[in-house]
Amino acid sequence: MTDQMDDEKARRRDSHVVSPRSSATIHDVAAQAGVSISTVSKALNDQGKLRQETRERIKSIANRLGFRPNELAQSLLRKRSFSVGLLSNDNYGRFSMPIMEGVEEAMSSNNVAVFLCNGADDPDKERSHLESLIAKRVDGIILTARRRDRRFTLDLRHIGIPVLYVLAQSDSPDALCLQPDDLDGARTAVRHLIACGRRRIAHISGPMTFEAVHLRIQGYREALEEAGLAIPEGSPLSGVWSEAWGYQATTDLFTRPGVKPDAIFCGSDQIGRGVADCLRERGLTVPDDVALVGFDNWEILAAATRPTLTSIDANLREMGRQAGLTLLGQIQDGPRETGIRVIPSSLVIRESCGWQTLKSDKTTQK
């Protein structure tokens, strides 16, 4: 015990040296110590019955030799490689990066390594990556995409290891998929606008080919309905995920006859940014004239918007973390949960709704 502490301390002391010597095997340690390899194994793993002196001596020698057990050999024996595969499909990075981070964090803090695979939206690549992962005997696999309605059609039920889907769906009914809560995220956004005193809330979103767009529209509708508010004419507007579309849609909204909205719930921060720019250039003030909520909480965009953009965060990093921990659980105890697990999203309040000034006495963060 104390010995181990000392070794650890010694290792930290010369902190810029990693594994000073090239890999020694358990045989080398045994030879140096003048004992058998089984004794070394026991000493190093704190198992069996050994004299304390022997144990310490062996540990010290192993340390001096920079001995690290060969995990390949360990894995071969234990039938567990302490590694998992992460197959991503996002060429772009905005969505898979936080997921990857979350997964990596969960894994590495449990001493499990992560193989990074880029499917690049190519089914052939996906398949070859998966076969490679299987050949490497990973303990589990996480498949992730950049939109919730992306379906993986490969049948992975018989590969004998747990598989998890993140921000994606599977054809297998017994698969577990982690998904963001687009529905409630939208509700939260609109409720916040209502709480800020807005009554004519429009919605500008992305393409209807995205399931997320449907869900967000549904949440938008529900929140308005529960408050007894009408959907402004011309809303919701569906387009593409770009600033330009946000700009254009806002122009449309404010040039058509009739009453103008006093708030816009935007389907993405990019759209929100375009909306904000358009409003400013039309001489309208955010949030005084029009309040804004975005979606994604893409810090770099939301924080650069003038005024800074209140947004819904899907908590993708947390989703990745949960995916990692859940997979680890399944590796140990086998898969149990199936279907879709929804990860709550949250509201990140910035300036675009005037909430802070409105209720400067009360800080709310849901």
Place this chain on the structure above:
Amino acid sequence: MTDQMDDEKARRRDSHVVSPRSSATIHDVAAQAGVSISTVSKALNDQGKLRQETRERIKSIANRLGFRPNELAQSLLRKRSFSVGLLSNDNYGRFSMPIMEGVEEAMSSNNVAVFLCNGADDPDKERSHLESLIAKRVDGIILTARRRDRRFTLDLRHIGIPVLYVLAQSDSPDALCLQPDDLDGARTAVRHLIACGRRRIAHISGPMTFEAVHLRIQGYREALEEAGLAIPEGSPLSGVWSEAWGYQATTDLFTRPGVKPDAIFCGSDQIGRGVADCLRERGLTVPDDVALVGFDNWEILAAATRPTLTSIDANLREMGRQAGLTLLGQIQDGPRETGIRVIPSSLVIRESCGWQTLKSDKTTQK
């Protein structure tokens, strides 16, 4: 040969099935075929002298059983794991994502898997990740950061496997570092502005604590000098990497007495975006009144800027790809190259310099 083709075809036919059965070993195949395991090994690896009939029969059985050789066992024997470690340090993703993609592409197309490690700017995490990688017997390691002057102080000279640094530096003089060409990128940017007929070119950049900022300023100076142009008063301006700073710096530049610049070379696309917004709001037209070049070629920003922003691309993806291929070479033949290898950057022309309309007869892309 034909046999193999047929097998391959058969595998593709039921394309959504990956490894139909759970892992069979070489013994299972041998038992099924009524031969010894060594015969199976030879048959599957196209080695030794076997009757063609035997070879084909074994292959077919192996295929039917869904046999995949256990790479752990192979690696143990061959002393080569066909995997490498990629230790990243970018919590944010903008810079390391393309590098990771490039590395992954290079590796996976050579049947080498990539372990993803996030150092998270924590030396302890870095060290523990590295030890884990070594224990997993990776064949090589790539260390990457998000700025060229980030130094890795860990001494990795004696770990016995090749190590490469990307967008980062090492304390070891015999290490190989891949770096972007900030100097020439800046020169190219300014030369382009000059070619567009600009004469009073200012430079707004990030913090002087970044080596990249120094190099870009140097390139800016050199390009002006070689054209016999003076540096406008107040330029270069150093601040932070944000839109807000670009906006503010532009305000400063255009409110001070004296002649105004007719072009601005921006140290990042974020800065460029702030500059563009500021100019528009001051009633100045880009590119007619002021031409703009950014840096990073961050598509999502550059394409959303009005007008779209011409920018310098550091070609990080290519840098990652080269890093991957170079590491593979070093794994095979041992390290040779040391020092810094500079990856050329390139100019991506959009609208902010008016180049297209200026020389609509000639398309130039350096």
Place this chain on the structure above:
DNA sequence: TTGTATGCGTTATCAC
């Protein structure tokens, strides 16, 4: 042309 034996680096089960 095929089979036997050995070893890769570990851990675990048994003797001693």
Place this chain on the structure above:
DNA sequence: GTGATAACGCATACAA
């Protein structure tokens, strides 16, 4: 307390 020995799954030198 300590040390042989047998796996783990595969490849290969050598025998047959």
